[in-house]
Amino acid sequence: MLSKTKFLLPVIAGALLLQSCDKKDEFYTTADGLTYKIYEKNDEGEYENKGKVSPEDTTGAKVGEVVTMHMMYKNAADSVLFDSRTQNQPIMIPVMEPTFKGSLEHALMMMSAGDSGVFKVNADSLFAKTFNQPLPPFIKPGTDLTFFIKADKIQSRDAAIADQQKMFEEQMKEAQVRAEKQIKVDDQKIQEYVKTQNLSGMQKTESGVYYKVNTPGKGPQAAAGDQVSVHYKLSSLDGKEMESSYNNPMTGGEPFTFTLGQGQVIRGWDEAIQKLKEGSKATLIVPSPLAYGEQDRGPEMPANSILRFDIELVKVNKQ
Known part of the structure; x- marks a missing residue:
């Protein structure tokens, strides 16, 4: 579960809802070339563009921590390649040292718990240096992947593993209840x-x-x-x-x-x-x-x- 390969699950889904108000809703680019928008909740509970994030800002996730999030990403043709919401549960991604300039790891390090973000990451570099895989045919060379991320929690690895275990136990109990109901339905059909x-x-x-x-x-x-x-x-x-x-x-x-x-x-x-x-x-x-x-x-x-x-x-x- 705590693995980079989690990014590659082939699921089709809808987009994350990101709201903005007051501040001008625009993309910014870091010195390393990562293009981003980051949204935070204001006092009214609405999301607004956080603006430019200073390179000295250390409030985001740190290397070694785990971000529990919902994530969706698209290719340059606006086709959804993955959306965690279709699985009805968030995913957990450990924060690694950035593998290249403008990497997805850098994006996670810019986010605090509760933030939502949109990030454009170079697809060639992402697959070659982070995923260590060839670029798939449905992604054009030289294009970006657009990531939509909602960071729910930022925790230590131990705390994330404990949460994960609790989640698995709850899922197993829920699955058992559904199975007990289903076997009664099936029994009638079999008869x-x-x-x-x-x-x-x-x-x-x-x-x-x-x-x-x-x-x-x-x-x-x-x-x-x-x-x-x-x-x-x-x-x-x-x-x-x-x-x-x-x-x-x-x-x-x-x-x-x-x-x-x-x-x-x-x-x-x-x-x-x-x-x-x-x-x-x-x-x-x-x-x-x-x-x-x-x-x-x-x-x-x-x-x-x-x-x-x-x-x-x-x-x-x-x-």
Whole structure:
């Protein structure tokens, strides 16, 4: 999280709202070539252009501190390349020594907590000296990237890490509440699916995976810690096949091998496959919280997708 690479997340979003009043709203340029506007709140709680920042001003963020902020940036064609607000949470960026004249690090060092700013940074220098990456094709050489930054907090690294941990814990609790609600919604849909597809003999695991053993196996029972090999076909509840190990060119049609019960696969697999013996063929219907949950994995597998797997437990290597 506390990394420069956070700048490169490819998300499309809207702009930050920056207000100005009274003072002339214009850009200024530092001696190092950084073009900027910085806004601060006045006594009425409105943002106004702070004006020219003196080189001797030391009120901004310092090297070693962490700025918690919302950030959006655009290329010269005014296309939004990243906006943290689409993720519904701020990002944390540690303040580094400037990597070139007019750098983004310099921009952060000009801001105090509560400030908003607009900064124009040379794209060639930014990618070559800060990101250590080649300039991507959607950014023209010799142009600037325009950054819109709202600095919420400026803290020590320890304080920022503590805040980050607290934020993660809160997010996990919120996600758990949503998952508990979603699994009830999914369970109703699965029951309707089982009925319309005449899938008699379905059983349900403790967590909510529905499974049916179509062909019982005669080999050893799978258990957590065993290495298992599984052939599978993945489909949505509307019958569209999305993936199959039988014709996967990446594996040459070989079964998928993993260690059971170690979190190497979705939770629904870890739980349901332990109900099977080697040689079994079964149908699993996995509610979304026990599959990929709120992850959007493309048009075929949007967030909160219920998944059907027709599987064959090919091999159980007891450990």
